[in-house]
Amino acid sequence: MAVFSQATNDSIMFKNISDEIFMNGKAYSNLRFLCKKVGSRLSGSTGAAKAVEETARMLREAGADTVFLQPCMVPHWVRGEKEVGKAMLNDGKVMPLNIVSLGNAVGTPSAGITAQVVEVKNFKELEALAPDAVKGKIVFYNFRMDPRHINTFKAYGEAGAYRGQGPSRAASMGAVGVIVRTLSPVLDDNPHTGATRYDEDKPKIPAVAISTNGAVELSNAIASGKVKNIYFKTNCQMLPDEPSFNVVGEIRGSEFPDEIITVGGHLDSWDLAEGAHDDGTGCVQSIEIIRVMKALGIKPKRTIRAVMFMNEENGLRGGTAYAEAAKKENKKFIMAMESDAGGFTPRGFGFTMHPSQKEKLLSWKPLFHPYTATEFTEGGGGADIGPLRALGTAMIGLNPDSQRYMDLHHAKTDVFEAVSERELNLGAVVMANMVYLISQYGL
Amino acid sequence: MAVFSQATNDSIMFKNISDEIFMNGKAYSNLRFLCKKVGSRLSGSTGAAKAVEETARMLREAGADTVFLQPCMVPHWVRGEKEVGKAMLNDGKVMPLNIVSLGNAVGTPSAGITAQVVEVKNFKELEALAPDAVKGKIVFYNFRMDPRHINTFKAYGEAGAYRGQGPSRAASMGAVGVIVRTLSPVLDDNPHTGATRYDEDKPKIPAVAISTNGAVELSNAIASGKVKNIYFKTNCQMLPDEPSFNVVGEIRGSEFPDEIITVGGHLDSWDLAEGAHDDGTGCVQSIEIIRVMKALGIKPKRTIRAVMFMNEENGLRGGTAYAEAAKKENKKFIMAMESDAGGFTPRGFGFTMHPSQKEKLLSWKPLFHPYTATEFTEGGGGADIGPLRALGTAMIGLNPDSQRYMDLHHAKTDVFEAVSERELNLGAVVMANMVYLISQYGL
Numbered sequence: 001m002a003v004f005s006q007a008t009n010d011s012i013m014f015k016n017i018s019d020e021i022f023m024n025g026k027a028y029s030n031l032r033f034l035c036k037k038v039g040s041r042l043s044g045s046t047g048a049a050k051a052v053e054e055t056a057r058m059l060r061e062a063g064a065d066t067v068f069l070q071p072c073m074v075p076h077w078v079r080g081e082k083e084v085g086k087a088m089l090n091d092g093k094v095m096p097l098n099i100v101s102l103g104n105a106v107g108t109p110s111a112g113i114t115a116q117v118v119e120v121k122n123f124k125e126l127e128a129l130a131p132d133a134v135k136g137k138i139v140f141y142n143f144r145m146d147p148r149h150i151n152t153f154k155a156y157g158e159a160g161a162y163r164g165q166g167p168s169r170a171a172s173m174g175a176v177g178v179i180v181r182t183l184s185p186v187l188d189d190n191p192h193t194g195a196t197r198y199d200e201d202k203p204k205i206p207a208v209a210i211s212t213n214g215a216v217e218l219s220n221a222i223a224s225g226k227v228k229n230i231y232f233k234t235n236c237q238m239l240p241d242e243p244s245f246n247v248v249g250e251i252r253g254s255e256f257p258d259e260i261i262t263v264g265g266h267l268d269s270w271d272l273a274e275g276a277h278d279d280g281t282g283c284v285q286s287i288e289i290i291r292v293m294k295a296l297g298i299k300p301k302r303t304i305r306a307v308m309f310m311n312e313e314n315g316l317r318g319g320t321a322y323a324e325a326a327k328k329e330n331k332k333f334i335m336a337m338e339s340d341a342g343g344f345t346p347r348g349f350g351f352t353m354h355p356s357q358k359e360k361l362l363s364w365k366p367l368f369h370p371y372t373a374t375e376f377t378e379g380g381g382g383a384d385i386g387p388l389r390a391l392g393t394a395m396i397g398l399n400p401d402s403q404r405y406m407d408l409h410h411a412k413t414d415v416f417e418a419v420s421e422r423e424l425n426l427g428a429v430v431m432a433n434m435v436y437l438i439s440q441y442g443l
Numbered sequence: 444m445a446v447f448s449q450a451t452n453d454s455i456m457f458k459n460i461s462d463e464i465f466m467n468g469k470a471y472s473n474l475r476f477l478c479k480k481v482g483s484r485l486s487g488s489t490g491a492a493k494a495v496e497e498t499a500r501m502l503r504e505a506g507a508d509t510v511f512l513q514p515c516m517v518p519h520w521v522r523g524e525k526e527v528g529k530a531m532l533n534d535g536k537v538m539p540l541n542i543v544s545l546g547n548a549v550g551t552p553s554a555g556i557t558a559q560v561v562e563v564k565n566f567k568e569l570e571a572l573a574p575d576a577v578k579g580k581i582v583f584y585n586f587r588m589d590p591r592h593i594n595t596f597k598a599y600g601e602a603g604a605y606r607g608q609g610p611s612r613a614a615s616m617g618a619v620g621v622i623v624r625t626l627s628p629v630l631d632d633n634p635h636t637g638a639t640r641y642d643e644d645k646p647k648i649p650a651v652a653i654s655t656n657g658a659v660e661l662s663n664a665i666a667s668g669k670v671k672n673i674y675f676k677t678n679c680q681m682l683p684d685e686p687s688f689n690v691v692g693e694i695r696g697s698e699f700p701d702e703i704i705t706v707g708g709h710l711d712s713w714d715l716a717e718g719a720h721d722d723g724t725g726c727v728q729s730i731e732i733i734r735v736m737k738a739l740g741i742k743p744k745r746t747i748r749a750v751m752f753m754n755e756e757n758g759l760r761g762g763t764a765y766a767e768a769a770k771k772e773n774k775k776f777i778m779a780m781e782s783d784a785g786g787f788t789p790r791g792f793g794f795t796m797h798p799s800q801k802e803k804l805l806s807w808k809p810l811f812h813p814y815t816a817t818e819f820t821e822g823g824g825g826a827d828i829g830p831l832r833a834l835g836t837a838m839i840g841l842n843p844d845s846q847r848y849m850d851l852h853h854a855k856t857d858v859f860e861a862v863s864e865r866e867l868n869l870g871a872v873v874m875a876n877m878v879y880l881i882s883q884y885g886l
Contacts, residue, residue: 022590147465150813150869186864345788345844347815370593372790372844374817401788401815401844403865421629422846426593 035274035416044076059249063294072321080235112233135174181215262336266312281343300439309384323387338382344400350380353394478717478859487519502692506737512688515764523678555676578617624658705779709755724786743882752827766830781825787843793823796837
């Protein structure tokens with residue numbers, strides 16, 4: 001009689017899960033639907049409402065024991081008509097500016113704003129300027145994302161400060177508008193949006209992103225003394241909050257139903273594209289975990305919840321609501337995992353948890369080696385699951401390859417066609433494998 | 444006084460190389476030129492001749508001490524006019540077949556061929572058939588690439604037998620033509636070409652690839668008894684051999700000029716697309732190694748040759764000519780590395796060499812960790828450098844992520860736009876780093 005070790009059995013189950021996903025997976029077709037039939041899903045939009053309905057359906061079709069909606073109020077920011085921007089040159093010519101409003105930003109007056117421009121490379125340069133050099137002007141933050149960081153999230157973190165704090169820091173010096181160089185490591189014509197955050201005690205001034213090519217062109221024009229002033233008009237506004245939902249699909253644990261494993265992505269997306277990698281992929285991968293468990297007849301010992309979080313992009317209300325609901329449940333939220341870094345080939349996982357829990361996960365690492373998730377690193381989780389950390393929940397973030405993500409993140413190029421079916425599936429495989437182990441052995 | 448260890452110095456050099464490539468790299472713009480200004484480069488074509496000239500220029504611009512052409516005669520296969528295929532159905536309707544001729548295949552008579560079709564899933568099914576069931580018919584190999592293999596090259600290896608040997612094995616049973624299901628893990632409408640190999644003692648029969656969607660559709664039609672017969676017409680032919688060249692750019696070693704490090708990709712490509720991932724990326728990465736060495740003022744102790752091999756796709760004449768020339772040189776070809784698996788994020792390297800050499804390479808492995816080349820595996824090299832192995836040359840193959848390669852390999856979708864600038868550069872970084880170490884320390 002053959003006696004298999006636990007590791008051998010787990011390794012067989014890993015292979016079963018992988019085979020099932022590669023042979024019969026629904027993540028790719030679900031993603032196609034979400035991108036092509038629903039489309040962009042900014043909080044408060046009809047797209048977001050439709051996405052709630054449709055992912056609830058997908059979870060039911062995947063075989064979830066229970067599917068429920070978890071209410072939350074969300075901000076309702078709208079872009080309005082397409083932005084217009086141009087630089088008026090001293091020779092009378094006009095240079096069009098390829099811009100989009102930053103998310104959450106106020107719009108310009110209906111006549112737009114016209115002002116001289118002052119270019120800075122960073123906050124230090126801005127804050128070294130005399131107040132007169134900024135007052136009444138448009139500040140152009142031309143901070144280039146540093147291409148030398150191998151992990152593009154590091155470069156994004158550095159450059160993100162200009163999108164987030166740039167408007168308020170410029171406003172505090174009297175600026176009337178802000179142009180931020182797009183957060184992308186590549187030179188192209190696609191401006192990327194994304195949330196800005198106004199300080200409540202500062203004037204709220206209009207703020208736009210300009211494409212990377214546009215930033216280079218504008219910078220060159222400024223350097224050559226050609227630019228008289230800048231005009232731009234944005235039509236965005238923040239409307240009253242709207243009711244919305246997280247979507248949750250559950251498989252009830254067979255032995256420890258009160259130990260909850262959360263796995264999710266966020267359902268909302270920016271309005272410029274289809275929210276394929278950000279974060280349609282995390283949603284359909286999470287749904288796929290439910291599907292593969294049911295398809296293989298796995299009865300997890302602990303409860304698994306696949307969660308489509310609402311409003312990650314500009315408010316985190318869904319993540320907050322989930323944690324608040326969790327606090328009220330008399331259950332133990334043992335682990336939460338998020339996939340919100342794109343549907344690319346997995347490189348590994350990042351962990352934020354107790355050292356003894358990490359040790360347990362590290363003992364499983366060899367099992368993941370054939371599935372490309374070879375790097376188990378310190379620190380990780382996700383924005384939506386972050387609020388659960390206060391409950392002591394262990395956090396895991398899926399870390400896919402980061403090379404292509406920032407090229408299309410928050411831009412019109414984040415579409416279904418940019419997702420590889422196999423890469424998406426491989427992410428789902430390693431997520432399902434990790435969820436499987438924790439559902440069997442706890443943490 | 445600070446004393447740095449060798450590993451520390453190497454790690455600093457790795458970072459310098461990486462920074463230089465990410466800040467000032469030319470691989471991406473060279474690739475754009477090769478794809479958009481030269482285009483497809485099948486052996487013997489004007490594109491191939493132009494590619495020889497242009498990559499010689501790129502090598503000179505990269506700063507190579509010497510650039511030379513190495514002559515070889517190459518096969519000259521031409522596709523001719525676009526192929527036509529259709530299935531005639533019993534109800535009088537016609538189902539178009541989305542086909543392309545396999546490379547090296549003979550064309551049909553000018554009237555095309557019309558015959559009944561017999562579908563088999565594999566050679567076993569074919570060879571279990573009675574001779575009458577095959578004689579005079581078109582054999583349709585509907586072998587699906589197995590999506591369960593995580594490394595797509597494994598699935599490609601299995602399925603490749605049908606493209607390579609399928610025509611002769613069918614011909615030996617009296618078949619008059621062959622249709623092979625496209626070697627791709629995804630369902631789409633793009634037939635992939637690629638070389639077939641006729642046995643000299645068998646009749647040479649026309650052979651085409653059908654898109655994966657087309658294969659499914661044809662198979663369904665056959666299963667439902669709807670198909671009367673199949674017609675297809677191909678216009679390809681093998682013309683007399685043509686003179687061509689490998690392109691070599693060299694940096695002469697400062698201490699051991701007679702120890703040669705070869706690094707390359709192949710310059711020829713199939714005619715359907717731009718040969719971006721196959722193998723424009725390997726070529727421009729190899730050129731980039733020369734460029735980065737010169738840009739950083741590195742004086743390698745051993746000689747480095749970047750080689751654009753001609754005719755990998757349908758003859759390997761360039762690789763053979765390179766090894767023959769090497770035999771005649773009174774030098775030591777210590778290592779050869781090839782990048783011919785696409786310009787995707789590196790996962791690591793594969794090695795074919797003496798155990799003591801492997802041990803040396805393994806001692807360097809930690810240096811590569813920050814640059815994503817974390818997997819050092821047994822077995823590897825490349826088709827073009829293969830003939831050097833007989834001279835005792837150590838072989839290294841760059842192993843990039845394989846998930847997307849087979850989707851576009853040999854198909855019209857293998858274009859510049861399918862290449863990520865950062866992924867391409869990262870491949871060049873780890874190749875340059877490996878070449879740097881071996882140029883300094885030998886093997």
